[in-house]
Amino acid sequence: MRLFRISALWAAVAAAVGVFVLLGYFVNFDFIQNIRLLFMRWAALLAAAALLVGLANLVQVHWRKLSLAEEGWIYSAILILAFLVTLILALSFGPDNPVALSIFKYMQLPLEAGLMALLSVILLVAGFRLVTRRRDAFSILFLATALLVMFGTGPAVTEGPVTVVMRDLRAWISQVWSAGGARGIALGVALGATTTGLRVLLGADKPYGS
């Protein structure tokens, strides 16, 4: 009786919940809306709980690395230490405590901003070698468009008719071609996302395992 296997039960539960939430977008019956809201509240709670499980998994991974003295164990040690210090501070004094906020301000923010700066260099390097690595018309078009948009976006040394033309050109590329292309891609992505969701609802894709 494969129909009544445990995996089928999970699939049925997932499909039923999904159908109610989905119907809530289209049908305005109180019953469906209430159930939808209830499921969404549960989802929000479960997502928060899942974050805790994920963090426990993160610590587990790095603890194992540390205990086995694998390559890069020192970074794992720093991560676990930083995690514990932040957790204890936040739990003891609250996340809006000045100490917790200073950890954010003086550690997390500069680190993430540094990664963003690194990204700008990475993108420039990628742009530099794009034509060398992938020599086709699309790559040249890609870079040429990027250049035109940058010329139109960046400040000019002096304001003049060339600047005005470049800004108009930038607006034309950005608001006509780029927006049109992006909308086309967004439509395709929406279609793909819909079919993916429907496959999950049908139980054909089981991201929750079987």
Place this chain on the structure above:
Amino acid sequence: MCGKPNPGGAEECVHCGARLKPLEAGGKPKDTEDWLDRMREEAAEPPTDSDSSEAVPSEPEFELDFDRLRAGEEVPGQVEEEVPEWLQRIREKQAEEPTDIPTSGEPAPEEALRAAVTRADEVQIEQTDLAPEGDLRPASEPEPTVESPDWLEGAEDQDAETEEGLPHVPALVGGAEESADAELGDLGLPDWLGEIEPLEDEEAPRDAPDLAPATLPNWLEAMRPVETFRSVVEIESEDDQAVESVGPLAGLSGVLLAEPVVAMPRTSSVGSMQLDVSERQYAQAELLHRLVDEEEREAPAKPKRKTRLAVFRWAIAAIVLVAVSLPIVTGAPSFALPGLEPRELGALFNLVEQLPGEQPVLVVFDYEPGYAGELEAVSGAFLDQIMARGLPLASMSTRPTGSALAMRAMDPYADRHGYENGQGIVHLGYLSGGPTAVQLFAFNPREAVLEGFALPEELKEAGLTAWDTPVLDQVQALSDFGMVAVITADSESARVWAEQARPNMGDTPLVVVLSAGAEPLIRPYFESDDPKVGGILSGLPAAAAYELRNGRSGLAQERWDAFGAAMLAAEFVLLAGISYGLLIWWRNRSLA
């Protein structure tokens, strides 16, 4: 044996343990008989679907080469048919024999002998037929069409299926060439649908000939010398047979020669030494060769890091660093502030100017700390204008770090315009749940956010929440806010607010402050006939123009020169990259 008396029927002596009854030859213990009988009964029962599905692990649908190697052993459904061909033939012969042998009466010796001779003739004819002409035929010559028996056709089909998955195509990537007759279980349909739908192909095996398929794995099949080797001794006609020339049988023909046959000069029955190898065999030999080669091959040393790329990387990083630092350190180069402002800026400015003074503005900080550099500069002038008007402000975020970012972004302008935490400004904090949380908040803000973030101590001590502050005490729904502004770096967040929260906002306008890259995707919401977004602000040039409108300098103007120099450097690098790439291409083409 101790010789002491034992109860009747005892098998062993209760005193010394010696066996009292002799063991029966061929006898089996009872428990052994039980399990053997059980096995026989199970074997006799036809397997049900559910049994087979549980007993045999589901075979992967993909056919990587290494899986195909294994497939011959584990194809579900063929397990019970896996009888070697030679065994099958013997069984068939055995099944036929009773019909040849009379069941009653003594067989006439002449009849039996005639029957045996007839069978021997049939075997000889079969052997003659089996000797293919193809061996003598050039490989290029097309094979004549031969009507194959059913069992051979089945085998050929099997070969054809195997040939489809030869190692030239990575089998993990399913293509159109996959068989259309795949099992329904391979369709990937949900279980419930798969069970409801009738399996048309389930009938197919019944029509198949009752002949066991070959049991050799494909790789072994490929190695087997199929029809290329045959006996060099052939029975010749009596006239052609050699006459014995030595020994006591000299002069007689048709006798075994004293001289070994292999030592005699003769014409080879095989036309040439060239093997007649089919395409499939060739491909499988290639596969085997490749596997052996792979085993022998030493793991290639990882190529040395391209030093040229590393040099380029460092050079580009240095160029950007110098470009950004120069204006900050030396004040040069200097760029003119934008004289033209985007069309949408005027609409946004007027929208903020016309907001009712008593309704609070909700600002959502939906970006990560990495984007703070850009978005703080872009949103600065906007926040400055709101606070200059003295509008009450509330902030919230669906990101864990959003509230801290909100404080960081708002505090400088709050100080400038005399806002106090809990009086003119309040932070609702982090709303867990992403897009789902946005819907919940839009439906009922007070239920979604219960307390607040970084509230003044006196409020906390009094047990009050952010909703009890003068900023939010009149707010029951999202439509009670004067304006909702979302500051984000990705279009997805902006879209969630425009699509999921907008229906609950009534006439309250939604404004989006964006990273420059996300603008093209959100602009349609602003430019449509029924706009879901009432105002849009993106990019540093627009922010600098906003500051000019406000009449107060801010982060955008502070960073304007560094931004301009970095843009020029980036343009230079990209142009150099295009030129370099085209130069390499031109050089290679010239050399070619």
Place this chain on the structure above:
Amino acid sequence: MTAVDLQGLLLLFAFLGLMLGSAAIGRRWPATFRQISAFEGLGKAIERAVEAGERVHVSLGTGSVIGPESAPAFAGLAALTRIARATSMSDRPAVVTAGDGAMAILARDTLRSSYGEMGASDLYDPTSGRLLGPTPFSYAAGLPSVLSNENVSVHMLSGFYGFEAGLAAEFGERARAFVIGGTNEVQSQALLYAVAQNPLIGEEVFASGAYLGAGELHKASLRAQDIIRIGLIVLILLGVVMATFEDLI
């Protein structure tokens, strides 16, 4: 229920019908897909990784499970099912990372069930599906250690990414892995186009299941998408013509 709601519901049912219908006729008339070099390369790269004892890394991005950004990650999980089976013969099974706790749990479940179906449950390691960091950039920052310590030679990005997509792809390139990446965020696709060897543009990220042979319904999904897409194009063109004539009149 408004007219727009009704249209949406009808479109949804049309999608459902087309998918199931395409799955039914797919056996008689199998679909022919265009070649996507990225997926062809992925198959070969996975074979090489299995033979060389190297790992395949599947990145499910930084999006949450409960939101529209989960769709490409679900597509990545469908691909992971196939990849986990393919790599179950290797002594170094696939490793999966996510930037969301719930997604990491789903990744572990997918790995466990895939290995279980292959009869290789002993390959399952709870740490092979892991949360790298709860924020997008902390996730990206954790990638280099995974790529180098786990000896990764195939780096597949399938999920939601912001600008960190550029970092994630570049770290794979630096580790000299086979990098294939797709996301639903359009601006991140531009970053992947510039940085990754094998970018997946548009909805190609959702086609990974069909190209990796995850089931007939995946192929049927592509057919349904194409039919609906053609319908939408016709409607858009009709709208343009009608608006033009309306203006002229």
